[in-house]
Amino acid sequence: MEDRLIFHIDVNNAFLSWTAVDLLKKGYPIDIRTIPSVIGGDEEKRRGIVTAKSPVAKKMGVVTAEPLFMARRKCPNLKIFKGDYALFRRESDQLYRYFCGFTDKVERYSIDECFLDMTGTHFLYSDPIRLAYQMKDEIYRKFGYTVNVGIGNNKLCAKMASDFEKPNKVHTLFSHEVQIKMWPLSVSELFMVGKSSSKTLMEMGIKTIGDLAKVDVNILKRRFKSQGEMMHQYAWGIDYSPVEARSSKSKSISVTETLEKDIDSIPVLRKILLRQADRVGKQARREKLYAKTIAVIFKTSDFVSYSHQIKLVNPTNVTEEIYKTSLQVLKNGWRGEPLRLIGIRLADFTTDNSKQVSLFDQEKDIHVDKIQEVIDHITDKFGEGTIIPASLKEQEGDKGKVEK
16 A cells, blocks of 8 residues: 655744735735734734734743733834635645645645645655655745745644744654654644643653654553543654545534633633634635534533534625624533634525525515625725624623533
8 A cells, every 4th residue: 555645834923924925916015924923812902912923023921822912011112914714714824726737635724734645656756855845835936925834644743844944944754763863852843732641641750752652552541531642653753644635515514723721711612603603604604505414513622622502594605693603602612611613604505595485584584685795895905704693793892701
């Protein structure tokens, strides 16, 4: 059986890089990657946080996820730019189309990173490392930003390789290199090992990935259950998961967000779900798809994942309906523990949203679709969150945590 050949390509500092390139195209006199700058929210409201930072800002102590007013204290001449998520999506789509010129097996892992299954392409590209350098350099020439390329025999190793030294690098982590390149690393650097699990492993005397590989898997399974076996396999560089290329019509549309700190606040989770409902709804509307199933994905601080879903009587792609359904799923499916990740998944699609309703309701649905179309146009032009329906915005005032 032929060894798989997988590339993982990750945009370096994507949000700040994409913003910098866009500003330069519009005539902005400075490349914001060369000055103290960040991508963030509304500084005046004192609730915006740093979502991306320039290398200069990083050297001055600015860190991701800290409040903007704290970043300003460290760096008085800091330049703050608001994130343009419509721009980010366009840049992501452009890069995805570029990758599809090399293979039809491209998986969008997140907005700024993709897996490419290059297995069997040796007749076209005899040297995969040389090809990776060519792709990296061409991306910079064509699009104006840098990427890291990781190469391995599976997705895990390719992902780990791309996270080695940054930026603008190519790294390999083939199966025969796992013990040399990966085992000396801290166990906290192993993909899918979170802070809580890493702390527990350290307390058990398991400090490196090599230590983890050598531990009896049954000890890990007793302590971490199914996650223990997964961590042990990953420590040996074992991963059989396929590169899942999205078809022209999506089987599912999802968005997840890894939270900067564990969250159990209902108001905070509501705001996140509102933002996510708009994103998945907009993608469904672009593909003219209507979801019959809406799920909310949960992941705890211990990396325990689960989800809960609701089947709809009438399929939808309307943000407000997706959001309100996701709140119902949150109420019914969340176990109440602090979360490190939450997301929404739309599935079970149809291209027909016809309903057995009255003439009045049909006219109402047409009216809703038209309003949604206008909102999409405005947010594409002026940015995410420009317009929030009053029926949804009123819930932002809710306070408190989940009752346990």
